[in-house]
Amino acid sequence: MSICHNEGPWMELRALDGAEYLEQSDVGPALVTEHRQKHSFFFGDAEMVEINLPDIYIVYGDIALKKHRLRFRTTDAPDYVELHFSISGSGRLENFISGRSYRFSSQEHNIIYEPAFDGTGQFNESGGYKFLELHFRKEYFIRALSGNGEVLDRFCEHVAAGRFATLSEHNMTITHEIRQCVSDIISCNFKGGLKALFLHAKCLELLTLQARASQALGRERPQSVLKSRYDIDSIHHAKDLLLANTDQPMSLQELARQVGINEFKLKNGFKELFQTTVFGYLSDVKLQNAKQQLLEGVPIKSVAEALGYSSVQHFGNAFRKKFGVSPGKVRYGQV
Numbered sequence: 001m002s003i004c005h006n007e008g009p010w011m012e013l014r015a016l017d018g019a020e021y022l023e024q025s026d027v028g029p030a031l032v033t034e035h036r037q038k039h040s041f042f043f044g045d046a047e048m049v050e051i052n053l054p055d056i057y058i059v060y061g062d063i064a065l066k067k068h069r070l071r072f073r074t075t076d077a078p079d080y081v082e083l084h085f086s087i088s089g090s091g092r093l094e095n096f097i098s099g100r101s102y103r104f105s106s107q108e109h110n111i112i113y114e115p116a117f118d119g120t121g122q123f124n125e126s127g128g129y130k131f132l133e134l135h136f137r138k139e140y141f142i143r144a145l146s147g148n149g150e151v152l153d154r155f156c157e158h159v160a161a162g163r164f165a166t167l168s169e170h171n172m173t174i175t176h177e178i179r180q181c182v183s184d185i186i187s188c189n190f191k192g193g194l195k196a197l198f199l200h201a202k203c204l205e206l207l208t209l210q211a212r213a214s215q216a217l218g219r220e221r222p223q224s225v226l227k228s229r230y231d232i233d234s235i236h237h238a239k240d241l242l243l244a245n246t247d248q249p250m251s252l253q254e255l256a257r258q259v260g261i262n263e264f265k266l267k268n269g270f271k272e273l274f275q276t277t278v279f280g281y282l283s284d285v286k287l288q289n290a291k292q293q294l295l296e297g298v299p300i301k302s303v304a305e306a307l308g309y310s311s312v313q314h315f316g317n318a319f320r321k322k323f324g325v326s327p328g329k330v331r332y333g334q335v
Helices: 138-145 150-160 176-186 192-217 229-244 252-259 263-274 278-295 300-307 312-323 327-331
Strands: 002-004 020-027 032-041 044-053 056-065 069-073 080-088 091-095 100-104 108-113 118-123 129-137
Touching (some): 044 192, 056 176, 080 138, 080 176, 080 192, 108 192, 129 138, 129 176, 129 192, 138 150, 138 192, 138 263, 176 192, 192 252, 192 263, 192 278, 229 252, 229 278, 263 278, 278 300, 278 327
Antiparallel strands (some): 020 032, 056 129, 069 118, 080 129, 091 118
8 A cells, every 4th residue: 555645755555664663473373463563654643553364464553643635545455355443533535446435434334345446535634543454355255255145245246346345335333242342353362373263253253243234234134154954063063173172272264174164154153053152162161171270279370371361360351251250269269
């Protein structure tokens, strides 16, 4: 993406001269990489987080704008479908290539496919802009969503044909469920394979919530993703694999590949059958195991690290939420 103000010059956003790297991590082989940076651009100051998962690129941040009218154009951008969430701030984008314009306001969301962009952005002068974007690789997005209803199929047809499209003609309001899911992604404190699994599951959860919101607007009744006995058996197989690999959990992609369905069907079918998410089920199992280990005298820190929590405090919060008591009280027989 290149950007300029009025007459230019153009600036390539990937050329981040002067960027301050707050944190850079590589969590597990080919699972997830994360970059936390501060930038001082000519148009404003920004704190940005970029996270790469297989098939999904996550970026979120907070921009304090100095210039409120900017020119953008894509340069060799990968072919992605964007799930866009405006947390605060508002503005308008106009794409000269497609002839389409998009308005966005605080607490709104939509799914957008733009194979190329060359146009302008006009941002509200009363404040900054805070956002979350999930970019799904085009082929992965189509594979995940095709066959899940008329609204989604129509959008996937546009994407497959390389046509500009939005899932909903008008932006949709961010609900409490979506707000919580956005918060879960931004505040994720897991590490290793558990972090990759958690983030991937949350990205699919947001995709599901947006799909349901668009279906509701179109008065289309949500359909079950489980179309056959094979689908149901695959979900049960996935549960068995989770139980057999709690110490080294598989990614959603690997789990879906092992049972022969796509990730979207795995995530939504799992919740349909077991009333919890893949990650939620795994987390409950691991916390139950953690409780047993504490009762057997294993140190709290060792249990927290084995579960993949980034700190004892985060483990303690999850444990209290699950059991209503602290790990310490269980460990020292005070319950």
